[in-house]
Amino acid sequence: MRIAFYGSSLLSSYWNGAATYYRGLLRAMAALGHEITFYEPDILGRQAHRDIAPPDWARVVVYAADPEGLARVAAEAGGADVVVKASGVGFADDIVLERVMAEAAPGAVRVFWDVDAPATLAEIGAVPDHPIRRALPGLDLVLTYGGGAPVVAAYRSLGAREVTPIFNALDPDTHFPVAPDPHFAADLSFLGNRLPDREDRVETFFLGPAAVMPKRGFLLGGAGWEERALPPNVRHLGHVGTDAHNAFNCSALAVLNVSRASMASMGFSPATRVFEAAGAGACLITDAWEGIGQFLAPGREVLVARDGVDVVEILSDLTPERARALGEAARARVLAKHCYAHRAREADACIARAATLRREVPVG
Template identity: 65%
Template sequence: MKIAFYGSSLLSSYWNGAATYYRGILGELARRGYAITFYEPDAFDRQQHRDIDPPEWCRSVVYPATDDGLRSVLAEAGDADIVVKANGVGVFDRELLEGVTARARPGALRIFWDVDAAATLDEMRGDPSHPVLRALPDLDMVCTYGGGPPVIDAYQGFGAAACIPVYNALDPSTHHPVDPDGRFACDLAFLGNRLPDREARVEEFFLRPAAALADRSFLIGGNGWETKDMPANVRHRGHVYTTEHNAFNATPLAVLNVARDSMAAIGFSPATRVFEAAGAAACLITDAWEGIELFLKPDEEVLVARDGQDVADHLAALTPERSRAIGQAALARVKAEHTYALRGAQVDALFRDHFAGKREAA
């Protein structure tokens, strides 16, 4: 079966945290025999900050972020058995969603894949003309990369025919334990771009502990932080390429995960970074959110913090021995239950069940 996937970027994680998620899911589907084309715009300097070359398992189409570029890729939607529009492309989001649903051939599976469901649902609640809300009657399903029962109920309440979470996961071939790298040596590291609905939580869960523990060292990676006032014991790395993630996670005494406001509020939304850190056998400290125990066991496979004081307390009590034990336990858990091979099998079964149901109905 042919998949036409319209997303932000497969080739670059620059201002694009969904890149490794797309690679993991689609790479597994390709191994199961799907012929995949990924369409991404040449926008936001992503092509100047590629992490990977176009993979052998996928046809990669980078189109100009122009009206002509949009028309050229929409023209190919009718060739696919499965047409997917992901949210957050950043340019022509409305036109892409309307275009691919309209141009998909009869019988094709039409999917909206939401990698920021909590934010999308908030927008839909405030805008009766929201493009996703308008598209739902023409979609066969919505897939999300998190959200659990709250997101499923909300999407179905808006009229989605089906809403299926396909959670982030680990690709052990790309994220795995490595030797420490002095560039990332510190007591606590955090990796994430500076975003409006994340910044206050970074201040609470990362900068507050740094100010309280002046004798400990902290490292922050990601775009946008260079203009942020920070304590003297915090170093800023800027963009950290995917190829550097293993060393970034494996070197510090502990690694911090901080959810964005909307994801923390709705729960059941582990970020890609959670599984990447666990895959590198990092000792992960995460802010508290509902559903964490479905992915990692608190106090044994992950340390959970309700606020910045909890982070400081965890870090003050953490020994290298306990850090290693937690990291190894997390690695074992995600390799057993949360790999992209398992997510790929889930999506493959989902697609096949859909087409089998349509054949039976005919």
């Protein structure tokens, strides 16, 4: 099928945490025979911070973030078999949704792909006339980055016809073990941009433990932390391009995952860094959230911390040998069960069912 996908950015991970999700999933869907065009607005300096070249498995169209640019790329939706509007495009999201779905051909499958379902649901739940809520009855399918049963139930209560989580996963051709790099050496590393609903949790699970473990080395990657006061044993790298993620994950004793508050409260929403770290064979410590065991086994494949005190205790007891064993077990699990090839087949089946239903019972 010809898929027109309107998202934040495929080419740049700069202020764009969904980049590796898009890349892994859409590359795997292209391998199933789909013809993919990805439309991304030229905003936030992302084009100056590209970390991949335009791939051979998708056509990428960068458009001006203005009415004329949007009109030009929205018109191309009319030639697609599947039209996808992702959440968090970053430019006129509600207008993009309205325009591309209006331009879609009558027989095309219309999909809203939510890469931040807890935040989206919190935004639209209390606003009966929200543009996304108005659009849901005319859409064939809602796919989500995570959230499990709670997200499915919430979307259905708002009028969505079909809802399926397509979780993050591993692209084994992109994330894999490499030799440690002294530049990324640390006892505990965390990679994540500074965001309002993440900062307090980073304080609890990362900066707080660093403050009480002054002899241990902590490494912080991600944009936005430049103005934040940090303990002296925390080294800040700034933005870390995806081409350096393997070295980042393979050079520390352990790598930390800290979910944003909304993701943690909803559960069943493992971040991309969980699978990137596991794919690289890193020892992963994660904050606690419901559904972890669906992806990695606590104590055998991942270490789970309820708070900063747990992080300190885990790190104090962790040996290189145990870290290595945990990382190897996690890598084996994700290779067997949680690769983007698995997710692509799930998404492909959802789209095929939606196409059949649209032919039988037209939506809208």
